[in-house]
Amino acid sequence: MAVRAxxxxxxxxxxxxxxxxxxxxxxxxxxxxxxxxxxPPAEMLENPFKGDRRSAADGEKLFSAFNCDxxxxxxxxxxxxxxxxxxxxxxxxxxxAIFHSIYYGRPRGMPAFGGLLPPDAIWKLVTxxxxxAPAVDPATVSW
Amino acid sequence: xxxxTLLVVLVVQRPAPGAPDGQWPMPAKDYAAxxxxxxxxxxxxxxxxxxxAWSFSTGVLAGHEGQPLVVHQTMYVVTPYPNxxxxxxxxxxxxxxxxxxxxxxxxxxxxxACCDVVNRGAFxxxxxxxxxxxDGHTVAIAAATGREIWNxxxxxxxxxxxxxxxxxxxxxxxxxxxxxxxxGVRGWVKGLDLATGRVVWTAYNAGPxxxxxxxxxxxxxxxxxxxxxxxTTWPPDGxxxxxxxxxxxxxxxxxxxxxxYGTGNPAPxxxxxxxxxxxxxxxxxxxxxxxxxxxxAYQFTPADNWDYDAVQEMILVDLxxxxxxxxxxxxxxxNGFAYTIDRATGEVLVAEPYVAVNWAKRVDLRTxxxxxxxxxxxGASRGSVRDICPxxxxxxxxxxxxxxxxxxxxxxxxxxxxMDYQTTPVTYLAGTPFIGLNAPYKPGPGGNLGAVIAxxxxxxxxxxxxxxxxxxxxxxxxxxxxxxxxxTLDGWFKAVDANSGAALWKFKVGSGVVGNxxxxxxxxGKQYVAVYAGLGGDWALLAGDVRSDDPADVRxxxxxxxxxxxxxxxxxxxxxxxx
Numbered sequence: 001m002a003v004r005a006x007x008x009x010x011x012x013x014x015x016x017x018x019x020x021x022x023x024x025x026x027x028x029x030x031x032x033x034x035x036x037x038x039x040p041p042a043e044m045l046e047n048p049f050k051g052d053r054r055s056a057a058d059g060e061k062l063f064s065a066f067n068c069d070x071x072x073x074x075x076x077x078x079x080x081x082x083x084x085x086x087x088x089x090x091x092x093x094x095x096x097a098i099f100h101s102i103y104y105g106r107p108r109g110m111p112a113f114g115g116l117l118p119p120d121a122i123w124k125l126v127t128x129x130x131x132x133a134p135a136v137d138p139a140t141v142s143w
Numbered sequence: 144x145x146x147x148t149l150l151v152v153l154v155v156q157r158p159a160p161g162a163p164d165g166q167w168p169m170p171a172k173d174y175a176a177x178x179x180x181x182x183x184x185x186x187x188x189x190x191x192x193x194x195x196a197w198s199f200s201t202g203v204l205a206g207h208e209g210q211p212l213v214v215h216q217t218m219y220v221v222t223p224y225p226n227x228x229x230x231x232x233x234x235x236x237x238x239x240x241x242x243x244x245x246x247x248x249x250x251x252x253x254x255x256a257c258c259d260v261v262n263r264g265a266f267x268x269x270x271x272x273x274x275x276x277x278d279g280h281t282v283a284i285a286a287a288t289g290r291e292i293w294n295x296x297x298x299x300x301x302x303x304x305x306x307x308x309x310x311x312x313x314x315x316x317x318x319x320x321x322x323x324x325x326x327g328v329r330g331w332v333k334g335l336d337l338a339t340g341r342v343v344w345t346a347y348n349a350g351p352x353x354x355x356x357x358x359x360x361x362x363x364x365x366x367x368x369x370x371x372x373x374x375t376t377w378p379p380d381g382x383x384x385x386x387x388x389x390x391x392x393x394x395x396x397x398x399x400x401x402x403x404y405g406t407g408n409p410a411p412x413x414x415x416x417x418x419x420x421x422x423x424x425x426x427x428x429x430x431x432x433x434x435x436x437x438x439x440a441y442q443f444t445p446a447d448n449w450d451y452d453a454v455q456e457m458i459l460v461d462l463x464x465x466x467x468x469x470x471x472x473x474x475x476x477x478n479g480f481a482y483t484i485d486r487a488t489g490e491v492l493v494a495e496p497y498v499a500v501n502w503a504k505r506v507d508l509r510t511x512x513x514x515x516x517x518x519x520x521x522g523a524s525r526g527s528v529r530d531i532c533p534x535x536x537x538x539x540x541x542x543x544x545x546x547x548x549x550x551x552x553x554x555x556x557x558x559x560x561x562m563d564y565q566t567t568p569v570t571y572l573a574g575t576p577f578i579g580l581n582a583p584y585k586p587g588p589g590g591n592l593g594a595v596i597a598x599x600x601x602x603x604x605x606x607x608x609x610x611x612x613x614x615x616x617x618x619x620x621x622x623x624x625x626x627x628x629x630x631t632l633d634g635w636f637k638a639v640d641a642n643s644g645a646a647l648w649k650f651k652v653g654s655g656v657v658g659n660x661x662x663x664x665x666x667x668g669k670q671y672v673a674v675y676a677g678l679g680g681d682w683a684l685l686a687g688d689v690r691s692d693d694p695a696d697v698r699x700x701x702x703x704x705x706x707x708x709x710x711x712x713x714x715x716x717x718x719x720x721x722x
Contacts, residue, residue: 067569070325070576071254078687080257082696090695109254111574138697141688143709 045096048120049127059128062121066113076132081110087134098126165664167213168267170309171543172661175459176394178545178620180662184670185722186624190638190647193720196671197238201715203227204692206657206679208541209264209309210618211717212272213663217241217286218673219267220717224248224260224277228284233665238719242289249278249300255574256305257325259679261657263392263541268312269337275306281319281335293340297321301574303328311393311402312337313432320389324407324452327577330387330424332404334435346435348389348406348423349373349382355423356430357437364439365489366511367422376420384571385417386410387424391454391541394472399487401429401438403472405453412450412580413566415522420445425453427474429489439489441511443476448521449502449564450535450580451478456543457486458553462601464492473600475544475555477537480506480513483600495603497596498538498557499587502531527565527581534562534584536614536684543659544598545619545627550641552606553598554627556615559587560703584684584703592704595619595629597644607644613707616680618659620672628672630656632685633710636674636718652676654714655689655707669721676716689713 049055063069063076071081082090091101102122105112113122164181171178185193201207205223212219218231218238228244253260256277265274271283271292279298284291297319298304303326311318317335321328330348335341346356355373369375377385388407395402409417409424425444430437444451457472464471464483472486479500483493494506503513521528536558544555562582569579586592593615597606617630625641632655638648655678665671678689686701688708700708 064567065570067572067575067577070578074581078696078698079682080259081254082693083687083698086695086697088695088697090693107250109251109256111254116572135699141700141708143706 045099047095047099047123047126047130049123050095050130052127055124055127056131059124059126062117062125063128066117068125076129084129085132085134086138088138095126098129099123102126166215167211167661167663169212169312170210170264170266170392170659171394171456174395174397176392176456176543177458177460178543178618178659179547179622180620181623182662182664182670183622183624185622185626185662185672187626187640187642187647189722190626192722193638193648193650193672194722195650195718196721197719199231199238199717201227201229201677201717203715204713205677205715206259206261206681207675207677207715208261208657208659208680210659210661210675211673212265212267213661213673214267214286216666219265219272221262221265221274222715223262223677223679224253224256226262226274226276228265228272228274228289230286230289244284244289244291246276246280246282248276252278252300252305255300255303255326256307256322257576258681258683261307261680263307264309266310266312273310273312273317273337275308275310275319277305277307279304279306279321281306281310281317281340283317283337283340295335295340295342297333297335297342303574303577308390309392311395313395313402316343316432318393318402318432320404322388322390322407324386324388324410325576325578326574327384327386327410327571328388329383329385330389330406332389332430332435334432344435346430346437348387348426348428349377349385349421355437356435362437362439363488364441366441373422376422378417378419381417381419381421384410384577385421385424389454391452392456392543394457394459395432396459396470396486399470400431401486402432403427403429403457403459403486405455405457405474407452407454408450409447411566411569411577413523413568414446414448415524416568421447425451427453427457427472427484427489429486441484441489441491443480443482444478445512448519449478449531451476451537453477454541455537455539458544458546459486460546460548460600462551464601471600473546473553475539475598477533477535477540478502478513479533479538481598481600481603483603493600493603497555497598497605498559499532499561500538521564521566523566523568523579527563529563530561531564532561532587533558534560535564535582536560536584536681540616540681542616542657543618545621547621547641549623549625551599552641553600554619554621554629554641555596555598556617556619556629557594557596558614559589559591559593560584560614561587584701586703595627595639595644609639609644613704614684617656617674620660620662622662628660628674630658630660630674630676632656632678632707634676636660636676636720650720652718653716654678655711665721672720674718676718677714678711679713
């Protein structure tokens, strides 16, 4: 089974919104080829915490506390759900795309956490996942 | 040793009710769950001449657990999610399809099934094929036409329930159960009406006596006394999200009118969140099929600290134990002990380790309880507890054993692995995992990750063993021809001698085998052996580097099994073999 290593810290603090209110996007599958060449609004969403180490650390705690690791495993390396640590994204790796995946869920079993987590907490999860370094050459395995 | 065994263990062959020897109408061929066929055309002497006769791609890449059914020259195959049902006409050249049934299965179930999107098979009864869809529906399909006769929602995906198990049909009752021990479900079995699909009764595995259908006048466990045990052995309300799922195999004794099944782990994994024995998780339960009445129960692993589900099959045989003929059930538990239990009363007659075990020293037959090594107890406050054997994958997992009345031996696919085990406190959120665990695996004693063993259940002794490089995740089949069949994770399908374990034949089937071989009589009276090739079944075991179907999901190999992907990847093939 999957996995976790982080102690459940003062989660309530992580869930308190900081005042920055990123509007939940209203479309899906934003990393696809855009019909008419026009990107949907989610493509434009920017992670307000991008690269912030404290937010990434908070995101790691949330990843455990909200049972994300139950499917995606310790370190998000993949379990029943796909790896989120390989630098590759089934539904797009843009800020808004990852936000969407968490907020609305995805059809192959990803639950929608938008009703459970405020936008800032989701952005912290996005920050954590974006900070995971993929293997040097994930494309090749040799024996 | 084998000779000595045969002298002492005299076995009565149990006829398979309603199962002519050339057919395979239910998951284990017979109600006793023996996976034994009386066919004799393929023998230990001629098995080396086996050859591939036919194959078919199911079109699905996922763990192909379970087994086909063969009834009236038709072979029925259920795929993993999306649970397509194929009916092959064995009377025509090339075995074309008669029909296929494509249910509309909720994709949300993919993320709610803990351990791949497997299906463990169908049951043929009353000219219909009955099976479960992963998203919590049970369906009955007309065998002649493929038409859906009824479709009943039995489980709720939004509460973490999925239904990978194969139903058991007894008379006009269809018995099904729910998975979800990793999602904090409250496990149950239900009895449906075979004619209409209506749910006739529901029996929970934990909670108030009235809801587990334990009445003082009918519930007589051998070891445990008193009422309300399934509440008092939990913290208040702990049983409401306490797991005890049903994702394994069911068997039935017509003479006693009891069906038997095992329950999975209590939830969550952190035992400190659920002090008590947690009855009736990790237990065997004996119930009446007609109304679900609980007649006896026995808990293999009280206060489970290691995810030792007990859903493995209960094989019903009559044999001699310490000089007395006994009606027993034989069960190879995830916890590493093989149990021989009086199936009328629940008294444990024999309990011996069949793989490396160190969490308990022995099972006390007087109390039925294991003598636990306290240094192997786990819990969030204990940090990482090192070197526990076996792993949470079990000495054996879902892969069913077979029993031959000719040799008196059980043929058991096993895992040989140990683990470290670290749990963390976890919060229940409906529809998300309720786990909290970091448990790396390592090879067990000897370094081989698996083995097939022959087991004498009267004495509780291993008779022979075939070491395998990888965990043996396929079921076993044994025939009156003296041949045992099984498959390996790296994609070999093998035949060995039932007496000695000597290798007879093997064939590389294209993907790892996690399904269960069957045998039947096909056209012109010829004996065939069928098996699925299709790796999968447990993403905690199979790191995911065996997948090639998703460019956005690239994973490193498992540290304890770094080279499996060198030999296999996902697949979905039905194979037939014959002389």
